[in-house]
Every structure is written in structure tokens, then in C-alpha cells.
Amino acid sequence: MFLPRFKQSFPPPKRTGLTCSHLVKLYREMLRIRKVEDKIVELYPRQEMKCPTHLSIGQEAVAVGVSAALKQKDHAYSGHRCHAHYLAKGGAVAGLFAELYGKSSGCARGFGGSMHLVALEVGLVGSSAIVGGTIPIAAGSALAFKMRKLPYVAVAYFGDAGVEQGVFYESYLFAALKSLPVVYICENNGYATQSPLANRQPPGPIINRVKRLGGHVAAVDGNNVLCVYLAAKKAIAYARQGRGPAFLECRTYRWLEHVGTNFDYHLGYRTKNELEQWMKYCPVAVYKNWLLKNKLTDETALKNMEAEIGQEINDALAAAKSGPPADPAVMAASLYA
Amino acid sequence: MHNLNEKREIKYSEALSEALAQAMEKDPGVFVFGVGVDDPKGIFGTTLLASKRFGQARVFDTPLSENALTGIAVGAALEGMRPVMVHARDDFFLLAMDQIINHAAKWRFMFGGQHSVPMVIRGIIGQGWGQAAQHSQSLQAFFMHAPGLKVIMPSNAYNAKGLLMAAIEDPNPVICIEHRKLFDLKSFVPSKPYSLPLGRAQCVRPGADVTIVAVSQMVEEALKAAQQLNQRNIQADVLDLQTIKPFDREAILGSLKKTGRLVIADTGWLTCGLSAEIAAFACEQAFSHLKAPVKRVALPDFPTPCAKTLETAYYPTSQSIVDAVVDLFGKVKETKPLDGSNIAVIDAEFKGPF
Numbered sequence: 291m292f293l294p295r296f297k298q299s300f301p302p303p304k305r306t307g308l309t310c311s312h313l314v315k316l317y318r319e320m321l322r323i324r325k326v327e328d329k330i331v332e333l334y335p336r337q338e339m340k341c342p343t344h345l346s347i348g349q350e351a352v353a354v355g356v357s358a359a360l361k362q363k364d365h366a367y368s369g370h371r372c373h374a375h376y377l378a379k380g381g382a383v384a385g386l387f388a389e390l391y392g393k394s395s396g397c398a399r400g401f402g403g404s405m406h407l408v409a410l411e412v413g414l415v416g417s418s419a420i421v422g423g424t425i426p427i428a429a430g431s432a433l434a435f436k437m438r439k440l441p442y443v444a445v446a447y448f449g450d451a452g453v454e455q456g457v458f459y460e461s462y463l464f465a466a467l468k469s470l471p472v473v474y475i476c477e478n479n480g481y482a483t484q485s486p487l488a489n490r491q492p493p494g495p496i497i498n499r500v501k502r503l504g505g506h507v508a509a510v511d512g513n514n515v516l517c518v519y520l521a522a523k524k525a526i527a528y529a530r531q532g533r534g535p536a537f538l539e540c541r542t543y544r545w546l547e548h549v550g551t552n553f554d555y556h557l558g559y560r561t562k563n564e565l566e567q568w569m570k571y572c573p574v575a576v577y578k579n580w581l582l583k584n585k586l587t588d589e590t591a592l593k594n595m596e597a598e599i600g601q602e603i604n605d606a607l608a609a610a611k612s613g614p615p616a617d618p619a620v621m622a623a624s625l626y627a
Numbered sequence: 628m629h630n631l632n633e634k635r636e637i638k639y640s641e642a643l644s645e646a647l648a649q650a651m652e653k654d655p656g657v658f659v660f661g662v663g664v665d666d667p668k669g670i671f672g673t674t675l676l677a678s679k680r681f682g683q684a685r686v687f688d689t690p691l692s693e694n695a696l697t698g699i700a701v702g703a704a705l706e707g708m709r710p711v712m713v714h715a716r717d718d719f720f721l722l723a724m725d726q727i728i729n730h731a732a733k734w735r736f737m738f739g740g741q742h743s744v745p746m747v748i749r750g751i752i753g754q755g756w757g758q759a760a761q762h763s764q765s766l767q768a769f770f771m772h773a774p775g776l777k778v779i780m781p782s783n784a785y786n787a788k789g790l791l792m793a794a795i796e797d798p799n800p801v802i803c804i805e806h807r808k809l810f811d812l813k814s815f816v817p818s819k820p821y822s823l824p825l826g827r828a829q830c831v832r833p834g835a836d837v838t839i840v841a842v843s844q845m846v847e848e849a850l851k852a853a854q855q856l857n858q859r860n861i862q863a864d865v866l867d868l869q870t871i872k873p874f875d876r877e878a879i880l881g882s883l884k885k886t887g888r889l890v891i892a893d894t895g896w897l898t899c900g901l902s903a904e905i906a907a908f909a910c911e912q913a914f915s916h917l918k919a920p921v922k923r924v925a926l927p928d929f930p931t932p933c934a935k936t937l938e939t940a941y942y943p944t945s946q947s948i949v950d951a952v953v954d955l956f957g958k959v960k961e962t963k964p965l966d967g968s969n970i971a972v973i974d975a976e977f978k979g980p981f
Contacts, residue, residue: 365706399739408738415705416738420729426695427730430702430710437658437684437708444702457725460695467690624740625775627798 291564292480292487294571296541298511300580306516308358314587316358316515320350320574322599323374326383329603330373330390331551339390341403346374348513348545351573352477353378355518356445356538359526360413365431366445367424368417370405371477371544375447380412383603387610395609400616401624421482422448422455425474429461429535432472436532443471443529451482453496459503465535466504473529474537475522477512483548484559497539505535512540513573543568633817640672640810642784643749646791647711648676649820651685654709657795658685660696661713661749670713671751671810693719697726697748701734701800704746709795717750717804718764731800732775743798747791751805752894754844755938760930765895767842770802771872771904777801777825778872780894782846784814786869789823796822806844806894828875830882834862837888837952840879840905842868845892845924845943852948861952871901879905880913887918890951892943897925922951 303313327345334343346353353374360366360379368375376386381397389396390404398408405419415431418424428446435442452458453476465472478496480487501507506528510521518540525536545565547554555562581587637645651657659677661670665688669675678686689696693714700710714720720727727748734744753763770778777799781787787805794801831846832853841849846867853863864882868874883889889909891902902923909921924943932941 396739398737398741401739402737406737408741410741416734416742418730420725423698423725423730426698426726427702427705429695430699430704431706432702433699434703434706434708437703438706457692457694457698460690460692461698464690464692464695464699620740621736624736626777627735627740627743627745 291561292543293564294513294543294568296509296511297571298514298517300514300516301520303584303586306520310586314581314591316354316519317574317577317581317587318595318599319354319357319378320515320577321596322383322602323350323353323377324574325599325603326377326386327373329607334551340392341390341405342549343390343404343551344371344549345546345551346371346544348568348573349477349479349542350374351515351518351577352475352512352540352542353447355515356447356475356522358519359522360445361442362413364443364445364526365413365415365428366447367415367428368407368447369421369424369449369452370417370419371449372405372407372417372447376407376409376414376417379409379414381407381409381414383606384609385409387607388613391610391613392616393610393613394616395613396616399620422452422457424448425452425455425458426461428474429465429470429472432465432470432529433468435471436468441530443473443526445473445475447475447477449482450476450478450480450487450496451490452476453500454490462500462503462505462535462537469532469534471529471532472535473522473525474535476537476539478539478541479544481544481548481560484557486559495539497537500537505537506533507537509539509541512542513571513576515573515577542573545569635816635818636813637784637816638811638813639781639784639787642788642816643673643791643805644669644676645816646788646795647674648680650792650795651677651681653820654795656707657709657711658687659711659713660687660689661715662689662691663715664688664713670715671807674713693722694726697723698730700746700748701726701731701744704744704800705734705742710746711795712746712748714748714750716762717752717766718761720748720750720766720769724769727770727776727800728773732773735799736775744800745798747794747801747803749803749805751807752843753807754942755808757933757935757938758931759933763931765804765926767804767871768895768900771901775800776872777870778804779825779870780804780843780868782809782843782867782869783812784816786823786829786867788816789821790825790869792820793822793825797825801825804843808844809847812847823869825870826873826875827869828878829867829869830864830878831867832863832865834864835885836862837864837890837955838879838882838886839863839865839890839892839948839952840868841865841892842871842901843894845894848943848945849892849948851945852952855945855949856952859953861956863952874905876908876912879908883909883913883916887916888955889917890922890924890948890955892924892948895926896928897923898928900925919955922955924948924951
């Protein structure tokens with residue numbers, strides 16, 4: 291059983307160094323991601339979004355906490371489960387929906403789909419559907435930053451299976467050798483498709499293995515957005531100072547099936563009880579309760595926020611659906627620069 | 628333009644070295660990395676000038692982590708740098724195929740043409756001195772197959788410099804496949820920087836009877852074959868493809884209109900190789916001009932063997948090209964023994980270890 295055993299408590303608001311409006315904004319970002327993906331769950335069965343779609347429901351705190359610690363000019367890379375990373379970095383909701391609907395107004399002009407989100411204007415350089423595929427590419431961005439003496443960091447998000455790829459060790463060691471400003475965010479959600487971690491890796495935390503490689507290595511409760519933010523801030527500062535790579539293991543959970551919009555505990559590779567325990571530890575809900583308890587917001591404000599997000603999503607959806615379909619005439623011109 | 632009075636002849640390896648150094652001079656974003664690029668041998672001399680002139684900040688040794696380093700080149704290229712990665716042998720490309728094919732080649736298209744990935748990966752084909760199965764492969768077909776890459780195969784010192792400089796200036800990922808047997812061959816090379824257009828073939832010998840489309844070291848063999856064919860009153864039109872992806876369709880068509888006969892000479896394997904693609908192109912686009920079936924001279928479908936006797940049997944030569952052409956004309960083949968003088972000349976200077 292992969293249970294939410296590693297729970298960290300929220301720090302006192304003052305210790306976060308964030309203003310009240312910042313703290314509320316983190317909630318808004320998570321809620322926005324959740325609502326966008328809820329909308330996908332609602333509409334996907336209509337068979338109009340014709341691409342394999344890997345949802346991040348349950349994992350929102352990682353993307354939001356990390357992005358809050360990044361600057362816009364820092365560059366991020368993602369993998370196949372990239373919706374949350376794209377939105378948290380500042381990618382437009384309309385660009386995401388349009389991409390899922392195969393429109394030329396999609397963030398990748400309909401060439402990529404759900405697994406290849408990109409938002410150059412806000413520093414999401416791309417997303418690869420090969421697990422670990424962007425691990426070395428982020429190190430390459432970091433190498434360029436270092437060679438050009440630019441004060442930016444590059445971030446790559448990947449799952450627990452990312453550290454099973456040889457290219458992770460190759461890239462991490464090179465980043466350590468050259469002290470590259472690269473930050474690796476490992477979202478450990480316990481499964482790679484339907485394969486549990488215990489089938490794939492020797493016992494013991496992932497960070498224990500990575501620690502031997504050098505750099506700044508830490509684990510964090512990936513369902514606690516403030517803990518993720520603070521841990522990411524530390525990791526990013528370490529990398530930005532030119533001290534080498536940083537690795538942050540964020541323990542979290544994917545509520546839905548690997549790909550698609552349904553629950554899948556009936557398959558038997560994980561239990562309903564396990565899912566329910568994680569749903570009780572929902573990163574969005576626990577943070578909402580904390581905000582209310584600390585009187586950083588109130589029910590009325592949250593209600594308005596929810597309505598605004600709902601409006602944003604509906605507008606984005608309408609714009610996406612009414613856009614022109616991806617244009618085959620531009621395929622040839624899109625191959626070479 | 629080039630100074631026509633300049634008579635300078637330099638080696639293929641020196642031309643590559645000069646191209647790198649001059650490309651780095653022109654563009655501060657160019658850097659060179661790979662296993663051994665800054666060691667005293669400098670990848671058979673090809674990175675020595677750059678290394679000497681620009682030092683370790685821009686020419687640096689790397690761990691033997693081919694896949695990661697390729698991805699690192701992709702990332703640096705996405706940030707506007709111009710990485711040049713070097714493999715001392717073509718065979719090491721295979722360790723990096725995920726980053727080359729799944730990432731470098733696709734990145735631009737996969738995101739709707741928003742990025743460019745200006746990077747070059749050099750790899751060297753080994754041949755001779757018993758280099759056997761894993762130090763000799765000629766893998767151009769793998770890279771031709773995947774959309775998004777460009778592939779160049781310089782055949783002499785002049786185009787080695789011009790094509791490599793063009794590859795570094797090109798905004799796309801370019802695979803540069805060099806041939807170790809050519810490294811010591813000299814030809815005229817202007818000392819000034821110049822680049823040759825990618826995607827253009829070069830007619831290296833005009834003729835009206837048969838088209839020989841050749842690449843890399845097989846251009847040498849084709850020229851030698853053309854001399855032998857001349858003695859039989861067969862005039863070969865020898866086309867050096869130079870760039871194999873995209874390859875110069877117009878040049879091949881133009882030549883076939885003239886000759887109606889085609890022999891393709893490749894350094895790689897026969898099955899699904901470069902020669903298969905050119906043959907398919909000729910059948911699809913120039914069938915009405917063809918007076919005879921297309922012939923291919925390529926490696927047999929075996930890995931490379933080691934022993935001299937096996938190597939000699941394995942590699943096609945100018946004589947293989949002559950035989951293929953003679954077949955096309957339906958004449959009886961001469962039974963004189965394999966000449967192989969070209970190989971002998973090169974091997975005379977070609978000392979071990981390689």
C-alpha cells in the first residue's frame with residue numbers, strides 16, 4: 291500500500307515569507323488546475339478531445355509550489371503528465387483546451403496534444419512523452435545559462451520512474467560535475483502506469499540513492515503546497531547560486547487512471563482504501579481549510595474565486611472549440627527551421 | 628569569393644579542424660564537446676585548432692554519457708547556443724538514439740514549429756585495420772529515416788570544411804558523418820571561412836552513359852571506377868551527394884535524364900539503406916528515363932568482420948562499381964583480379980591502431 295504516511299504540517303504563515311494575497315493565489319492556482327481537469331473529465335467522454343490525456347488530479351500542489359518559487363525567465367520542462375506544470379508556469383487555459391481539441395490555436399498548434407504542452411512566453415520550453423526525456427534537456431538549458439552567465443535555473447519535472455532511466459544518472463552527474471543550475475522535481479506518486487514502485491525500485495527512499503550523487507537533495511510532502519514551495523525555494527536558490535543540481539522528491543498521488551479520466555482501483559493494482567486515504571488528504575482541500583483556519587480568506591471570497599475560475603474556463607473552452615482545426619498545410623513548413 | 632591563386636591543399640581532418648575553429652570565431656554560441664575533444668590527439672586532429680584557440684570554456688571533454696550529452700546539446704540549442712557534439716566513432720550514436728530521434732529530431736515539429744534546435748553531431752565511420760563490428764558502422768540510413776534531421780557526408784577536404792560550417796550555421800539538428808579513411812587525403816581548401824549549401828549534390832565528373840550516385844568514401848571509389856570505365860568507352864557521371872537528408876533530387880533527375888542508367892554506391896548496408904532510398908526515388912520519379920535496372924553497391928548484410936581477408940571480401944571497392952556498371956551495359960565482365968589499388972594507397976600510410 292502506498293499511503294500518505296509522509297505528512298508535513300503547514301508552517302506558520304509568516305515563515306513562508308509570502309503575503310496574504312500570495313498565499314491565497316497559491317490556492318487559486320491549484321483550484322484552477324483542478325477545475326480545468328475536472329472539465330476535461332466531464333467532456334473527455336464525448337470523444338472530441340482526440341489524444342491520450344494524463345491528468346494530474348491530486349498532484350496540483352507540486353506544480354503550484356514549485357512554480358511559485360520560480361521566476362518567469364527560469365525555464366521548465368515537463369513529461370507526459372504536464373497539464374499542471376503548464377498551467378502553474380503560466381500557460382493559457384485556452385491554449386491547453388485548443389491543443390486537446392486539435393486546433394491551430396493550441397499551444398503546440400495541434401501538433402503535440404496533451405503530452406506535449408509548451409508555453410514559450412512563460413518559460414515552459416516543452417514536454418516529452420518519453421519518461422525522463424527532458425532530464426538532460428533541462429541540464430542543457432542550465433549549461434547554456436551558465437556559459438552565458440545568465441542568472442536563471444532550468445527545471446525538469448518527472449515521475450518516480452524518471453530515476454529508473456539511465457539518462458537521469460548521466461545528466462545528474464554531469465550537472466554535478468559542471469555545477470549546473472538545474473533543479474529536478476521528482477513527483478513520486480507511487481506508480482508508473484500500473485506498476486507499483488516496489489516492483490521497480492529497491493526498498494528505501496529515492497532520495498537516499500540520489501544523495502550519493504551530490505547536489506542538494508530533499509524530500510517533501512507533495513500534497514502540502516507551502517512545504518513544496520519552501521523546499522523548492524531552497525532547491526532553486528542552491529542551483530541559482532551555482533552550487534550544482536538540486537533534486538526534490540515530492541510524495542504525492544495520482545487519483546485517476548494512468549491515462550484517461552476514470553478511477554481504476556477496480557483493476558486491482560491498487561485499492562479503493564488507498565485512493566480514499568489520499569483523497570481525504572487532497573492538496574487543494576487541505577490548503578483551503580488551512581487558509582480559512584488562519585483567516586487568510588473567507589468563504590465569500592472563495593466562492594467568488596470559484597465563479598471567476600469557472601468563467602475563465604468556460605470562456606477558454608468556447609474560444610478553443612470555435613478555433614480553426616489544425617492546418618495540414620503548415621506541416622511541411624514546421625519540420626525544419 | 629575564394630582567392631583563385633590560393634593553391635593551399637590540406638587534409639580532410641585539417642579542414643574539419645579549421646571549420647570548427649572558424650565557426651567558433653564567427654559565432655560565440657558555438658561550443659564543442661565530446662569524449663576526448665580536448666585531449667592531445669583531438670579526435671584525429673579535428674578539434675585541435677578549436678581547442679588551442681578557445682580553450683576548455685568552449686571545447687570540453689565529457690563523461691561517456693552519450694544519451695545525456697545529446698539531450699544537453701538539445702537543451703543548449705533551445706537556448707540559442709550552437710553545440711557541436713563529437714563521437715570518435717559513428718557506433719556511439721546508437722547510445723543516444725532516444726535523444727537524437729525522440730527529441731532533437733522531433734522537438735520543432737512536435738510543438739508546431741515554434742522552436743529551432745541548431746546543433747551538430749559529428750560521428751566518424753571507421754574502416755580497415757580490423758576495426759570489426761562496433762567501430763566501423765555506417766549508420767546514415769538510421770538518421771535519414773527519421774524526419775527532422777539533416778545529414779551530411781563530406782567526401783573530401785573542400786566539402787568537409789564547407790559542409791561542416793554550413794551545418795553549424797543551420798538552425799536544425801544536423802548529423803555529420805565523416806569517414807576515417809578520408810582523414811589524410813588532401814585537396815584544395817580556401818583558408819577563408821565558407822559554407823556550402825546543404826541539400827546540394829556536386830557533379831565531380833561529367834559523363835553521359837551512366838550516373839554513379841556516391842557518398843563519402845565511395846566517391847573516391849566511384850572516381851576510380853569512372854577512370855576504369857573510361858578505358859571501356861563508358862563515361863560515368865559521378866554525383867557526390869554531399870548531403871543525404873534532404874538529398875538533391877534535381878541533380879539526380881538531371882543526370883538520369885542524360886544517362887538513363889543508375890548505380891548507387893553507399894558506405895552503409897544494402898537493406899533499407901541510402902541506396903534503397905535513391906533507387907526508390909529513381910523508380911518513382913525517373914522511370915521513363917531508365918534504360919536498365921538500378922544497381923546498388925553497398926555493404927552486404929553482415930556486421931563488419933575483423934581479419935584482413937574478411938574485410939577485403941566485405942567492403943565494396945571501385946571494382947564493385949565497375950562490375951555493376953558493366954552489368955548494366957550487358958557486357959561480359961572482365962575476369963581480371965580485383966585491383967583495389969585505391970585501398971592499397973591509403974593503407975600504405977594507414978598505420979595502426981587506426
